[in-house]
Amino acid sequence: MTYGGGNFHTGTVGDAQQGWASPLAHPAHAQPAHIAPAAPQEPHLQLPPVPSKGRAPWLWIWIVLGVLAVAVIGYYITGLGVVGVAITSFLALFPFVGIILTVLLLIDRWEPEPRSLIVFALAWGAVASIALTLLTIIVLDLIAMLLGTDPLLHEILSIIVRAPIVEEGWKLLGILLVLWMGRKAFDGPVDGLVYGMLIGAGFAFTENIQYFVQALYLGGIDGLATNFFLRGVMSPFAHAMFTGAIGLMIGLAKRGGRSIPLFTLIGYVIGVALHALWNASSTLDIFFPNAFYTVYALVEVPIFVLFIVCVVQLRKEEMRLTKERLGEYADAGWFTRQEVDMLATPQGRKIGKRWAASLRGNRSALMKSFVADATALAMARQRALTGRDPGAVEDEHLLLHRASATRQALLAP
Structure with a gap:
């Protein structure tokens, strides 16, 4: 297939790489595709649209979320009161916004996810997960009542066992929906972490309203x-x-071409275990005064630190993978090595933006587009290498065309 005068072929070749710099990037089902050398390009290229299929939620699911939102709001207002819900909703916004800013500004900066999927993840956590959890709890409470379960035992098991299993289960469904609807945007562990954390943030926002109102009344x-x-x-x-851990494991499977069902199960077990541990620490206060703070300091804080370390390492891996994949295009002449360094390192991107701003007409917007397209190109190539996305090769062609055209515009007199 020809783009801008260059022939770009995909397929298995004999000179496939034998070693991989990172196990996270190792595809299980395909070999690296051959990239033909770049040829001189025409001075004016028509920029193809960014591939949109597989990067947005289905239309009908917004209708479902809207109906569930009305139901949840009605349930909260009826059970907790308008004034209480209004006051505590404002308070619940503070941690909610804090998590969103952390995710979008720190974790998701390298390869930003589509806005529609971000909004969906937040809405699923705040609305659908809550509604489905409430329905499940009502059913399970009725069953427990019919069985004559001891009230204290039922309460303890509900907090430590039932809540983690049910809540993480419905939040997991949201991640799987993102994986299905946004299969071309959900590329790896960082993406899974982002979607999982956003779903968890949405869930915590709505749940906090309930807890805050109850605390205010009592x-x-x-x-x-x-x-x-x-x-x-x-x-x-x-x-x-909790939910970020689930998304991370699913992302690891997606990135490396591994078993998604197996890694989903592993992630779910990890998320449920973390959730159960957290709930158990608060329950221990019933029997041991200040047990919550002890567990928090000795267990929860180290887990949070480990989580931060994991996020940092995942971001480094994403940068390394971007540089490796774009380096393959540099070997074929599509980019220079200096351009790869500019596109695949934080410092290089900063320098590139300053340079673009100094050009005639301030070409910062072009540079931003060039960086985004090149990063998406690297991820599309990685998807093509895993052999799981039949449309990845087409995306690769389109993104290569876009990146080449934007590069030409940047370098134009």
Whole structure:
């Protein structure tokens, strides 16, 4: 297939790479495709549209979310009161916005996810996961009542066992929907982490409203302040971490061409275990005073630190993979090695943006597009190498064309 005068062929060749720099990037089902050398390009290329298929939620699912949103709002207002919900919704926004900013500005900066999928993830967590969890709990409570389960035992099991299994299960469904609807955007572990954390953030936002209202009614302002400190200050990332771990494991499977069902199960077990541990620490206060703070300091804080280290390493891996994949195009003459360094390193991107801003007409927007297209190109090539996305090769062609055209525009007199 010809783009801008260059022939770009895909297929298995005999000179396939034998070694891989990272196990995270190792595809299980395909070999590297051959990239033909770049040929001189025409001075004016028509920029093809960014591939959109497989990067957005289905239209009908927004209707479902809208119906569920009305149901959840009605349930909360009926059970908790308009004033209480209004006041605590404002308070719940603080940790909610904090998580969103952390995810979008720190974790998702390298290869930003489509906005529609980001909004869907937040909405699924805040609306669908809550609604489905409430329905499940109602059914399970009725079953427990019919079986005559001891009330105290039922309460403890509900907190430590039922809540983690049910809540993480419905949040997991949201991740799987993103994986299905946004199969061309969900490229690897960082993407899975982002979607999982956003779903967890949405869930925590709505759940916090309930807990804050109950604390306000039972303990007044002091009770609300204490509950806000525990949930909004000490543990704002709890749900985001639980579900983020699930998304991360699914992303690892997607990136490396491994078994998605197996890694989904592993991620779900990890998420449920973390959730159960967190809930158990608060339940221990019933029997051991200040047990929550002890477990928080000795267990939860180290887990959070480990989580941060994991995020940092995943971002480094994403940068390394971008540089490796774009380096293959540089070997074929599509980019220079200097351009690969500019596109695949944080410092290089900063320098590139400053350089573009200094050009005639301020070409910062072109540079931003060039970086985005080149990064998406690297990820599309990785998907093609795993052999799981039949449309990845077509995306690769289109993105290569876009990146080449944008590059020409940047270098034009």
